[in-house]
Amino acid sequence: MLRILFPYIFILLLVSGCGENSATTIETVDPLPSWQGDSRDALIEFVESVTNEGGANYVPPADRIATFDNDGTLWAEQPVYFQLIFAFDRVKQLADQHPEWQGDSLMSAAIRGDVKTVSGFGMGGLLKIVAASHAGMTTTEFEGIVTEWIETARHPVSGRKYTEMVYQPMLELLAYLRANDFKTFIVSGGGIEFMRPWAEAVYGIPPEQVMGSSIKVEWEESGDSFVLRRLPELNFIDDKEGKPVGIHYFIGKRPLAAFGNSDGDLQMLQWTDGREGPSFQMYIHHTDAEREWAYDRDSHIGGLDKGLDIAAEKGWVVVDMKNDWKTIYPPASE
Amino acid sequence: MLRILFPYIFILLLVSGCGENSATTIETVDPLPSWQGDSRDALIEFVESVTNEGGANYVPPADRIATFDNDGTLWAEQPVYFQLIFAFDRVKQLADQHPEWQGDSLMSAAIRGDVKTVSGFGMGGLLKIVAASHAGMTTTEFEGIVTEWIETARHPVSGRKYTEMVYQPMLELLAYLRANDFKTFIVSGGGIEFMRPWAEAVYGIPPEQVMGSSIKVEWEESGDSFVLRRLPELNFIDDKEGKPVGIHYFIGKRPLAAFGNSDGDLQMLQWTDGREGPSFQMYIHHTDAEREWAYDRDSHIGGLDKGLDIAAEKGWVVVDMKNDWKTIYPPASE
Numbered sequence: 014m015l016r017i018l019f020p021y022i023f024i025l026l027l028v029s030g031c032g033e034n035s036a037t038t039i040e041t042v043d044p045l046p047s048w049q050g051d052s053r054d055a056l057i058e059f060v061e062s063v064t065n066e067g068g069a070n071y072v073p074p075a076d077r078i079a080t081f082d083n084d085g086t087l088w089a090e091q092p093v094y095f096q097l098i099f100a101f102d103r104v105k106q107l108a109d110q111h112p113e114w115q116g117d118s119l120m121s122a123a124i125r126g127d128v129k130t131v132s133g134f135g136m137g138g139l140l141k142i143v144a145a146s147h148a149g150m151t152t153t154e155f156e157g158i159v160t161e162w163i164e165t166a167r168h169p170v171s172g173r174k175y176t177e178m179v180y181q182p183m184l185e186l187l188a189y190l191r192a193n194d195f196k197t198f199i200v201s202g203g204g205i206e207f208m209r210p211w212a213e214a215v216y217g218i219p220p221e222q223v224m225g226s227s228i229k230v231e232w233e234e235s236g237d238s239f240v241l242r243r244l245p246e247l248n249f250i251d252d253k254e255g256k257p258v259g260i261h262y263f264i265g266k267r268p269l270a271a272f273g274n275s276d277g278d279l280q281m282l283q284w285t286d287g288r289e290g291p292s293f294q295m296y297i298h299h300t301d302a303e304r305e306w307a308y309d310r311d312s313h314i315g316g317l318d319k320g321l322d323i324a325a326e327k328g329w330v331v332v333d334m335k336n337d338w339k340t341i342y343p344p345a346s347e
Numbered sequence: 348m349l350r351i352l353f354p355y356i357f358i359l360l361l362v363s364g365c366g367e368n369s370a371t372t373i374e375t376v377d378p379l380p381s382w383q384g385d386s387r388d389a390l391i392e393f394v395e396s397v398t399n400e401g402g403a404n405y406v407p408p409a410d411r412i413a414t415f416d417n418d419g420t421l422w423a424e425q426p427v428y429f430q431l432i433f434a435f436d437r438v439k440q441l442a443d444q445h446p447e448w449q450g451d452s453l454m455s456a457a458i459r460g461d462v463k464t465v466s467g468f469g470m471g472g473l474l475k476i477v478a479a480s481h482a483g484m485t486t487t488e489f490e491g492i493v494t495e496w497i498e499t500a501r502h503p504v505s506g507r508k509y510t511e512m513v514y515q516p517m518l519e520l521l522a523y524l525r526a527n528d529f530k531t532f533i534v535s536g537g538g539i540e541f542m543r544p545w546a547e548a549v550y551g552i553p554p555e556q557v558m559g560s561s562i563k564v565e566w567e568e569s570g571d572s573f574v575l576r577r578l579p580e581l582n583f584i585d586d587k588e589g590k591p592v593g594i595h596y597f598i599g600k601r602p603l604a605a606f607g608n609s610d611g612d613l614q615m616l617q618w619t620d621g622r623e624g625p626s627f628q629m630y631i632h633h634t635d636a637e638r639e640w641a642y643d644r645d646s647h648i649g650g651l652d653k654g655l656d657i658a659a660e661k662g663w664v665v666v667d668m669k670n671d672w673k674t675i676y677p678p679a680s681e
Contacts, residue, residue, distance in 0.1 A: 265554030
């Protein structure tokens with residue numbers, strides 16, 4: 014009998030694995046193996062409720078938009094944002110061509126990787142370093158520079174590649190949401206072109222779903238060839254109130270779910286919270302000094318102060334990294 | 348025997364109808380019934396070649412990005428851009444609240460729908476009308492205003508709804524490309540928020556794949572509620588060299604195929620043409636004075652001059668609307 018039924022069982026599996034609601038069917042494998050506790054339960058309860066076709070909270074796939082901050086939400090951000098380390102490395106690499114930087118206290122601090130001195134120069138100093146490290150080349154050249162760095166550079170504390178300092182629980186969450194027909198977007202304060210070269214391989218998020226801060230690019234014709242050249246001029250800051258503004262330009266819909274870890278993500282979470290119908294907000298709270306870092310209200314990087322209060326008030330989910338995540342990073346490559 | 352094989356045949360059909368390459372299988376229905384001649388052949392040849400998995404021109408689905416201009420490419424644009432008619436209608440509607448407009452030669456011309464006089468005021472005049480008609484309200488309010496207009500307004504010549512002045516052959520082309528795992532985007536000089544409210548229903552293109560020109564929006568908090576308010580200030584002009592720039596910000600990849608109808612689309616087509624590997628460029632040439640409009644080199648709206656020469660030089664496909672399109676518009680609703 015089983016022999017006769019076998020093709021039909023096979024058909025059943027094919028049907029259930031095909032089309033829009035593939036992941037809402039028979040699930041024998043835990044979709045979030047690195048999660049435990051209340052935040053895990055809240056995620057599963059939310060996803061099941063908005064994908065339950067007969068239910069009161071059902072949301073059609075087209076509106077299942079999930080937005081993720083990057084630094085401190087999808088990958089680590091200590092001791093400083095990884096993009097700043099990239100900028101310092103790049104300045105160091107270019108130093109031979111710029112002997113004048115030796116006499117410049119800002120640029121020589123960048124060459125030494127001296128974050129404290131660089132910070133003293135404020136936004137103006139940072140922009141000067143961005144101009145030196147991120148502008149002047151074509152978009153294609155910059156993509157090559159980022160790709161080479163991300164493949165070779167190592168984190169100063171862990172010795173891991175930066176793409177191995179992504180959070181394993183968040184990789185599972187991204188996959189779980191996509192399996193439930195969510196469209197996943199990055200909405201980062203970091204540079205859009207610093208993330209796009211590797212975000213698809215690492216997070217499964219294609220370039221057109223990666224948004225972030227940007228500098229201006231300019232169309233340049235020379236004879237029969239055309240390039241986009243990166244200019245030393247800010248185009249858009251995708252942080253704080255810039256996040257809902259960027260979401261509006263790029264996506265044109267309010268997210269159904271938003272994930273962040275700092276006050277820079279607060280407006281994105283508030284914008285999502287104001288959506289008509291169901292919505293979901295989650296803060297990753299860095300509470301694990303042993304396996305990662307512990308920081309919140311007073312931190313210069315990824316400060317989470319006002320957001321913690323509002324999360325409590327609103328009932329948003331706050332992930333206690335130390336207790337809610339069984340693992341922090343995926344296995345390192347070597 | 349057939350009886351025993353039946354389940355397996357069924358499985359075969361399911362497998363072939365499922366997943367990424369669904370449309371490359373058994374096709375008995377003509378995917379482009381309103382097309383004929385060389386441009387039809389070129390489209391089919393191109394799509395078949397980039398989706399042929401063993402072939403030299405194969406392009407994986409993730410890179411099958413197709414970008415479309417809107418005005419004059421997906422829908423008509425005569426006697427003036429439809430968004431300008433919307434702006435005039437809006438100004439007319441607001442005139443009672445602005446008695447001062449009666450003494451203003453620009454605004455009173457807009458109220459009369461007098462395009463010629465308004466044109467005499469140049470870009471400054473246009474921006475004043477945009478400010479009066481497109482700014483001040485929240486993004487949600489503006490969406491409502493556009494939605495109401497698009498559902499009720501009628502074209503001055505055809506008497507049709509504007510969404511019934513989309514091109515039937517282009518609707519077929521959009522569907523054909525998507526069935527072959529292309530991701531279809533609008534890249535329009537028109538306003539992004541003027542298109543998004545109806546583009547999904549009419550073209551099957553969701554808001555996050557609609558890009559265009561935009562004005563600035565501002566995050567506004569009042570107590571516990573948050574809105575984005577539209578400001579009378581330009582944010583981005585998605586025309587000419589703005590098109591590849593916009594594509595770079597929004598998509599981050601060069602399109603595999605690009606479709607336009609005017610010199611405003613030239614740089615988008617050139618950017619696509621410069622892609623490594625195969626690519627496809629198509630100009631819609633308005634040659635049908637009887638069923639639509641005939642215009643090109645000297646037209647104020649949708650001028651196609653330099654583009655025609657470069658298309659000939661580069662061998663881009665130029666659609667002769669009169670001969671290549673069996674139908675122009677879909678059936679009208681009433």
